[in-house]
Amino acid sequence: MTIRIETERLILRPIDPGDADAHIEMMGDADVASFLTANKTPDSRADRWRQFASYLGHWQMRGFGWFSALDKESGEWLGRVGPWMPEGWPGLECGWSIKREHWGKGYAPEAAIASIKWTFEKFPELSRIISVIDPDNQNSQAVARKIGEENSGEIYDYWGFKLEVWAAERNSWLERFA
Numbered sequence: 001m002t003i004r005i006e007t008e009r010l011i012l013r014p015i016d017p018g019d020a021d022a023h024i025e026m027m028g029d030a031d032v033a034s035f036l037t038a039n040k041t042p043d044s045r046a047d048r049w050r051q052f053a054s055y056l057g058h059w060q061m062r063g064f065g066w067f068s069a070l071d072k073e074s075g076e077w078l079g080r081v082g083p084w085m086p087e088g089w090p091g092l093e094c095g096w097s098i099k100r101e102h103w104g105k106g107y108a109p110e111a112a113i114a115s116i117k118w119t120f121e122k123f124p125e126l127s128r129i130i131s132v133i134d135p136d137n138q139n140s141q142a143v144a145r146k147i148g149e150e151n152s153g154e155i156y157d158y159w160g161f162k163l164e165v166w167a168a169e170r171n172s173w174l175e176r177f178a
């Protein structure tokens with residue numbers, strides 16, 4: 001089954017091997033990597049390749065995973081957004097990362113709202129969606145607020161960081177965004 005989600009400005013579709021270079025390049029940017037890696041700086045290119053391969057594997061193992069967000073008009077690869085839940089994760093997350101030159105255009109919230117709708121439709125029993133966010137990551141918290149998530153007060157320990165769990169409850173979220 002082909003998955004393709006259209007928003008006002010974006011096309012979302014599952015990441016595929018052809019996105020590897022764009023993703024590896026995005027994760028090589030120091031600003032993008034600062035809240036996404038264990039030492040807060042970009043991983044080596046070889047590690048970024050392995051990371052991307054694991055994201056493809058997540059789709060195979062879970063039947064869902066990151067979407068590539070593409071500019072509807074130009075086809076440019078803008079970033080990755082969508083559902084994600086590796087082993088041990090504190091819940092089904094909607095995550096987001098956008099190429100540095102495209103920050104501030106509202107792409108992450110636009111893609112996240114469409115992704116969450118898709119996720120709630122796919123999992124009718126899912127009672128809430130979460131986002132795991134570093135307390136210093138102001139940009140990501142801004143996205144979480146825009147898409148109707150609140151800081152749940154729960155903390156998730158990862159790589160020695162105390163990350164905050166933001167969350168939205170299914171019914172109230174669907175009333176607001178569906």
Ligand SMILES: CC(C)(COP(=O)(O)OP(=O)(O)OC[C@H]1O[C@@H](n2cnc3c(N)ncnc32)[C@H](O)[C@@H]1OP(=O)(O)O)[C@@H](O)C(=O)NCCC(=O)NCCS
Nearest residue numbers: 032035096097098103104105106107108132133139140142
């Ligand atoms: C978090 C992120 C995905 C936001 O994406 P986005 O498409 O820029 O989202 P928005 O346009 O809604 O902007 C979100 C906030 O970023 C900040 N921002 C906006 N433009 C910016 C710019 N040019 N440079 C830096 N920050 C900017 C603003 O605080 C904005 O909030 P506001 O609209 O309330 O002022 C993006 O910053 C990113 O990829 N960061 C690195 C990866 C990451 O940390 N991901 C989240 C892990 S939990």
